[in-house]
Amino acid sequence: MDTSVVIERPTGSGVAGAPPPAIGITGLTVTYGKVTALADFDLQVARGETVALLGPSGSGKSTALKAVAGFLRPSAGRVTLDGRDVTHEPPNKRGIGVVVQNYALFPHMRVADNVAFGLRARRVPRAETARRVTEALDMVGMETYGRRYPRELSGGQQQRVAIARALAIRPPVLLLDEPLSALDATLRSDLLGELQRLRADLPDVAILYVTHDQTEALALADRIAVMRDARLVDIDTTDRLYRRPPSEFTASFLGAANLLPARVAGPCAADAADARAHVGPLTVPVDPARAFRADDLATLVARPHTLTIAEPEAPGVLRGVLTGTQWRGATYRLTCVLDEPAGTEVRCDVATMDGVPALGAPVGVRLPAEPCVLVPVGGVA
Numbered sequence: 001m002d003t004s005v006v007i008e009r010p011t012g013s014g015v016a017g018a019p020p021p022a023i024g025i026t027g028l029t030v031t032y033g034k035v036t037a038l039a040d041f042d043l044q045v046a047r048g049e050t051v052a053l054l055g056p057s058g059s060g061k062s063t064a065l066k067a068v069a070g071f072l073r074p075s076a077g078r079v080t081l082d083g084r085d086v087t088h089e090p091p092n093k094r095g096i097g098v099v100v101q102n103y104a105l106f107p108h109m110r111v112a113d114n115v116a117f118g119l120r121a122r123r124v125p126r127a128e129t130a131r132r133v134t135e136a137l138d139m140v141g142m143e144t145y146g147r148r149y150p151r152e153l154s155g156g157q158q159q160r161v162a163i164a165r166a167l168a169i170r171p172p173v174l175l176l177d178e179p180l181s182a183l184d185a186t187l188r189s190d191l192l193g194e195l196q197r198l199r200a201d202l203p204d205v206a207i208l209y210v211t212h213d214q215t216e217a218l219a220l221a222d223r224i225a226v227m228r229d230a231r232l233v234d235i236d237t238t239d240r241l242y243r244r245p246p247s248e249f250t251a252s253f254l255g256a257a258n259l260l261p262a263r264v265a266g267p268c269a270a271d272a273a274d275a276r277a278h279v280g281p282l283t284v285p286v287d288p289a290r291a292f293r294a295d296d297l298a299t300l301v302a303r304p305h306t307l308t309i310a311e312p313e314a315p316g317v318l319r320g321v322l323t324g325t326q327w328r329g330a331t332y333r334l335t336c337v338l339d340e341p342a343g344t345e346v347r348c349d350v351a352t353m354d355g356v357p358a359l360g361a362p363v364g365v366r367l368p369a370e371p372c373v374l375v376p377v378g379g380v381a
């Protein structure tokens with residue numbers, strides 16, 4: 001008799017009685033020849049939730065999105081939509097709205113026909129199609145452009161039309177693959193604002209948003225999934241991942257971060273309230289992202305805007321030398337090289353140059369009063 005036990009991973013939300021996730025991805029693996037583009041990837045997106053897939057180029061973000069859309073066939077794992085297994089369904093049966101970075105509008109069709117395309121393919125009656133095209137164009141502020149051709153629109157306008165086209169089918173799931181990356185900085189910022197407004201207009205739609213731009217992820221996502229080398233490395237709510245990154249990689253990828261070498265003062269559990277670590281000559285309270293043993297080497301994460309400048313002889317500061325200043329518009333970014341931990345470079349954002357010494361002069365760097373997060377050493381490429 002076969003006594004082996006097959007352990008199935010849950011595809012639902014994991015909570016008895018809870019609705020299945022709008023998007024459920026379980027153990028998804030995609031290979032291109034010898035390249036593993038996505039390895040054993042798990043992610044669930046709830047109805048009404050926006051999850052950003054954030055990671056460097058080549059980390060597998062678009063591959064994950066394409067597998068959800070049905071544009072490629074995974075070598076293992078499955079995809080569910082609202083609990084329905086769609087792993088082997090073609091894209092047009094999945095009922096998903098997809099927007100990619102280079103608009104992909106049909107050049108020979110007017111804007112209204114582009115937006116109507118998915119509805120006509122679904123044989124939606126003509127009057128209803130007209131109503132939904134107007135509604136979708138209205139949502140992206142393009143209601144007066146229906147008769148234009150794509151070539152008569154700016155890049156930002158074309159991307160709005162592409163979003164309207166995806167929305168016209170009223171999809172429960174919207175996949176956005178770097179939708180702003182082809183636009184210049186001003187347009188990107190405008191359209192980011194519009195996507196935020198649009199999000200509020202679509203309270204039930206689950207959105208998976210692929211980007212390598214942390215600003216977009218921070219602005220739009222409820223949760224961020226950080227990817228690296230075909231794998232999901234960290235996932236949490238946007239606020240928590242930014243304020244309390246669990247790894248050096250996520251800390252540095254999600255905003256500027258100083259990574260200070262530290263040594264753990266005593267054994268501590270993850271999240272322990274009384275944990276302390278030695279940083280240079282100081283012993284400071286820390287917020288451990290995981291359990292550490294006494295004397296473990298670790299890394300203290302401090303965002304540049306949380307550090308302040310002080311007199312080098314002031315108590316409780318890390319002494320160093322000011323090696324650089326850079327005006328960044330709203331703030332100045334100071335670079336200091338610490339005496340201890342020797343040679344460690346820290347960046348500190350200050351609103352004014354008042355009290356900042358001359359380049360090459362000694363300076364004190366004060367850590368924030370709130371404990372900084374302590375993460376394991378290593379992991380930044």
Ligand SMILES: Nc1ncnc2c1ncn2[C@@H]1O[C@H](COP(=O)(O)OP(=O)(O)OP(=O)(O)O)[C@@H](O)[C@H]1O
Pocket residue numbers: 032035036037038055056057058059060061062063064212
């Ligand atoms: N059609 C393909 N054939 C072979 N390898 C591919 C193919 N598409 C992607 N890859 C490889 O799979 C890996 C993941 O690619 P993917 O496009 O998912 O990354 P990404 O994180 O979306 O990157 P980017 O931000 O640059 O778009 C990369 O190593 C890439 O070179």
